[in-house]
Every structure is written in structure tokens, then in C-alpha cells.
Amino acid sequence: MDRPLRIAVIGAGPAGIYAADHLIKAAETATVDIFDRLPTPYGLIRYGVAPDHPRIKEIINALHRVLDHPRIRFIGNVDYGVDVKQEELSRFYDATVVATGADKDRVLDIPGVDLPGSYGAADFASWYNGHPDVPREWPLTATTIAVLGAGNVAVDVARILAKTADELLVTEIPDNVYQELAKSPATDVHVFSRRGPAQVKFTPQELRELDVSPNVEVIVHPEGIEFDEGSLATMRATRHVKMCVDILQNWAVRDPRDRPRRLHLHFLQAPVSIAGDGKVESLRTETQELTGDGSVRGTGEFTDWDVQAVYRAIGYLSRPLADLPFDTTTGTIPHAAGRVLDLDGEHIPGMYVTGWIKRGPVGLIGHTKGDANETVTSLIADADTLPVAPQRDPEAVITYLEERLVRFTTWAGWQQLDVHEVSLGEPHSRKRVKVVPRDEMIDICNRIAS
Ligand code: NAP
Numbered sequence: 260m261d262r263p264l265r266i267a268v269i270g271a272g273p274a275g276i277y278a279a280d281h282l283i284k285a286a287e288t289a290t291v292d293i294f295d296r297l298p299t300p301y302g303l304i305r306y307g308v309a310p311d312h313p314r315i316k317e318i319i320n321a322l323h324r325v326l327d328h329p330r331i332r333f334i335g336n337v338d339y340g341v342d343v344k345q346e347e348l349s350r351f352y353d354a355t356v357v358a359t360g361a362d363k364d365r366v367l368d369i370p371g372v373d374l375p376g377s378y379g380a381a382d383f384a385s386w387y388n389g390h391p392d393v394p395r396e397w398p399l400t401a402t403t404i405a406v407l408g409a410g411n412v413a414v415d416v417a418r419i420l421a422k423t424a425d426e427l428l429v430t431e432i433p434d435n436v437y438q439e440l441a442k443s444p445a446t447d448v449h450v451f452s453r454r455g456p457a458q459v460k461f462t463p464q465e466l467r468e469l470d471v472s473p474n475v476e477v478i479v480h481p482e483g484i485e486f487d488e489g490s491l492a493t494m495r496a497t498r499h500v501k502m503c504v505d506i507l508q509n510w511a512v513r514d515p516r517d518r519p520r521r522l523h524l525h526f527l528q529a530p531v532s533i534a535g536d537g538k539v540e541s542l543r544t545e546t547q548e549l550t551g552d553g554s555v556r557g558t559g560e561f562t563d564w565d566v567q568a569v570y571r572a573i574g575y576l577s578r579p580l581a582d583l584p585f586d587t588t589t590g591t592i593p594h595a596a597g598r599v600l601d602l603d604g605e606h607i608p609g610m611y612v613t614g615w616i617k618r619g620p621v622g623l624i625g626h627t628k629g630d631a632n633e634t635v636t637s638l639i640a641d642a643d644t645l646p647v648a649p650q651r652d653p654e655a656v657i658t659y660l661e662e663r664l665v666r667f668t669t670w671a672g673w674q675q676l677d678v679h680e681v682s683l684g685e686p687h688s689r690k691r692v693k694v695v696p697r698d699e700m701i702d703i704c705n706r707i708a709s
Pocket of ligand 1: 312407409412454529621
């Protein structure tokens with residue numbers, strides 16, 4: 260390959276940034292523009308990872324080094340499909356890598372799910388992380404709350420709901436989030452797993468973190484602590500599952516602690532319906548039994564729980580993108596080794612995909628490196644046959660956006676906002692305080708970058 264490739268990456272989360280990193284390393288003359296519909300880079304690390312997880316947020320330092328590379332540009336506040344379409348991108352770039360991730364909530368189809376007081380965990384995580392596109396207010400009026408699901412997102416949501424606002428004040432949470440959390444009257448948060456302790460999707464470290472707050476007593480209800488052959492096999496084969504089970508069993512038998520808020524973990528309870536007169540007043544679950552291989556079936560025994568809010572943390576979902584195929588069953592873009600396939604199973608020339616929208620919303624941040632590696636390997640193998648973009652001057656796309664009055668942000672602009680947020684935190688000994696309104700973010704980026 261001897262032509263200098265021009266590549267667009269859609270999505271500036273870890274998946275897109277890892278892909279850009281692989282690209283510039285694999286092709287010495289390639290240049291990469293990373294677009295994001297948000298004015299800021301880092302995707303779910305900035306807007307999904309819980310604020311009391313500063314260790315995970317530090318992955319941003321490594322991603323910053325990638326975005327600082329002279330052959331990579333960040334172009335924020337550009338909505339693919341609205342501000343720029345695939346047809347236009349193909350004028351400016353030889354190939355496009357889609358890395359838009361998954362930021363919606365998977366649908367839970369049970370009666371009452373749309374009642375006020377029933378929330379998606381992804382929406383709630385966006386709110387407490389100061390996402391510009393969700394309302395500033397969040398009605399935290401429930402004393403007793405249900406969280407559905409047994410993954411790390413359920414753990415995050417339950418922990419944020421159970422902790423006191425002051426415990427979170429050391430983090431980067433925006434002021435409006437602190438103010439709302441401080442008013443929360445929550446005393447009991449109930450997490451419901453539809454399967455047993457050996458089928459949880461939590462990771463041990465995240466599970467242990469539930470128990471460190473001096474204000475929260477974690478209570479494991481022993482009724483659902485059951486194991487079948489499948490459970491025992493999983494525990495033998497998978498170390499982190501065994502570790503989670505050990506932690507849960509220890510918690511199930513320990514003496515009660517006197518703490519003002521309680522976080523309950525229930526197993527073998529599947530959500531059946533949500534009820535209430537104009538708002539959530541109760542959740543009905545059906546007790547499950549293990550069938551032998553780690554699956555469950557209903558027993559016909561139901562329990563009604565008095566709760567005033569239900570948070571659904573049953574997995575994320577990707578959004579379809581304009582002009583691209585999308586498998587609504589898996590919530591992914593069909594592909595072969597990262598090459599996007601059309602409805603006939605043929606590779607759409609110049610189109611590639613990586614990250615959660617390629618493989619589904621599972622796995623930790625580091626796993627997207629493997630995706631990026633596979634996708635970039637395919638792209639580089641195809642390099643000689645890629646369509647040649649006619650307007651390859653890097654300024655051409657900038658002119659295009661300016662002509663359409665798109666208020667895009669740049670890497671220099673984001674760095675200015677970064678400095679500004681850090682300075683907001685300094686007087687309060689906090690690492691940063693986030694700016695939330697989109698216009699304010701863009702103003703700060705563009706004021707300095709220009
Ligand atoms: P997840 O790990 O796939 O967990 C989803 C949970 O929802 C599972 O327990 C699943 O149970 C349950 N569920 C699915 N459908 C359900 C239904 N209809 N009724 C009741 N329960 C249902 O998804 P996630 O928690 O959204 O996490 C996504 C990814 O992000 C994971 O890889 C996670 O590790 C990662 N993440 C990591 C961190 C961290 O490292 N700190 C934080 C957040 C997220 P079944 O198993 O029975 O299907």
C-alpha cells in the first residue's frame with residue numbers, strides 16, 4: 260500500500276480512539292478524523308462510567324495521548340446522519356469506521372414499564388454524569404427503589420442511589436446532580452437478579468465496592484442462593500464467578516450492621532410487571548428455579564414489592580445509523596471481521612465497524628482494543644482497493660462544516676474546556692466539575708480555540 264489513506268472514524272469513545280491508534284500505527288501516512296455528536300471526546304468514559312470510579316476514568320489519560328497525535332484530529336458536535344451523511348463522508352475519506360457504541364437502554368417488555376418512576380439505567384447514568392442531552396432535573400423522591408439486572412451497570416446505579424450525596428461530592432458530578440441527590444429520601448435499594456449467584460454478570464471488584472460506604476448496609480437475601488450443575492461447572496471454570504459467589508455467600512451470613520441505608524440483593528426473582536396509579540407504586544416479581552444448566556424457569560410464585568421507582572439495568576442497546584444496515588435483534592451492524600455487510604451479505608466498500616456496535620454491549624473497555632485490531636487489519640488489507648476520496652485536502656471537510664454552520668469543536672477547543680472544568684473543581688479540592696449545557700460547552704471550546 261503506498262497511498263496516504265484518509266479515514267473518518269464516527270464516535271470518539273474508546274472504540275473509535277483505539278481504532279484511530281491502530282490505524283496510524285498500521286499505516287504510516289494515514290490521517291484520521293474522529294467525529295463525535297458530543298462536543299467532547301471519550302464517550303462512555305466521560306458519560307457512562309460512574310463518577311466514583313476515578314480509576315476507570317483515568318483511561319482517559321491514555322486516550323488523550325492518542326488524540327494528541329499529529330495525524331489524528333478530533334471534530335466534535337457533528338451529528339452523523341444530520342450534519343454529515345455517508346455520501347458526503349465518501350467525498351472526503353477513503354474509508355469510514357463506525358464506532359458509535361451503545362448508549363440506549365435495552366427494552367424490557369413488561370406491563371407498567373412506561374409508568375412515571377420507571378427509568379432506564381443508561382438514562383440515569385447519563386444524568387448523573389452530566390450528559391448535555393438529558394434533563395437537568397431527576398425526580399429522586401422514592402424511599403424504596405428496585406434495580407433490575409445483575410450486571411455492573413445495576414451495581415453502579417444501585418450504589419449511586421444508595422450512597423449519600425456528600426460521599427459523591429469529591430467526584431466530578433455536576434452541581435445539579437449533587438443538589439438532587441442530596442434531597443433523595445431513599446432508604447432501601449433492592450437489586451433483583453432473575454438468575455442465581457453463579458449467573459451474575461458483576462465483576463468481583465465492582466461487587467465489593469458496594470460494601471465500602473459507611474452509610475450503606477449490603478444485605479444478601481439467602482432465599483435465592485441456589486446452585487445447579489451448570490452453576491457448579493461455571494464456578495469451577497470461571498474464577499471471577501467463584502469470587503463473586505464467595506463474596507455473596509459471606510454477606511448472606513454475616514451479622515447485621517447498623518447503617519442508615521440498605522442495599523438488598525435478591526436472586527431468582529424475575530420482573531413480571533410494574534403497577535401504580537399514574538406512577539410506580541409496586542413491582543411484581545416471579546420466583547425462579549434453576550433448571551440444571553444455569554437457566555431458569557418461573558415457579559408461579561409471585562411477590563409484590565412496595566417501591567416508588569424502578570431502574571432497569573438489563574443491558575445497553577446501540578442506535579441504528581442513517582444509510583447503514585442494522586440488525587435489530589442483536590442491535591449491531593452486520594459485518595465480517597469488521598467489514599460492514601449489506602443486506603446481501605456483500606461488503607459495502609470503504610465501510611467498517613468496531614466496538615459495541617460491532618459485537619454488542621458486553622465486555623470491559625479494554626476488550627474494544629481487540630475489535631479495533633481486527634477491523635483495522637481488514638481495512639489495511641483492503642487498502643489498495645478502497646474507493647479514492649476526491650476531496651482529500653483535510654481542509655475540505657472543515658470548509659464543508661463551516662458552510663453548513665455546524666458549530667463543531669476541535670481538539671484544542673476540548674482541551675480548553677478540560678482546563679476550565681478542572682479550574683472549576685480546584686477551589687473545592689475536586690479534580691473537576693463538569694459543564695453540562697451543550698451551548699456552554701461549545702462556547703468555551705470555540706472561544707479559546709479560535
Ligand atoms: P450485562 O453485564 O449484560 O448485565 C445485564 C443484566 O441484566 C444481566 O444480569 C441479565 O441477566 C439481566 N437481564 C437481561 N434481560 C433481563 C430481563 N428481561 N429481566 C431481568 N433481567 C434481565 O449488562 P450491563 O450491566 O449493562 O453492562 C454492560 C457492559 O458494561 C458489561 O460488560 C459490563 O461489565 C460493562 N460495565 C463495566 C463497568 C465496570 O467495569 N465498572 C461498569 C459498567 C458497565 P441474564 O444474565 O439472566 O441475561
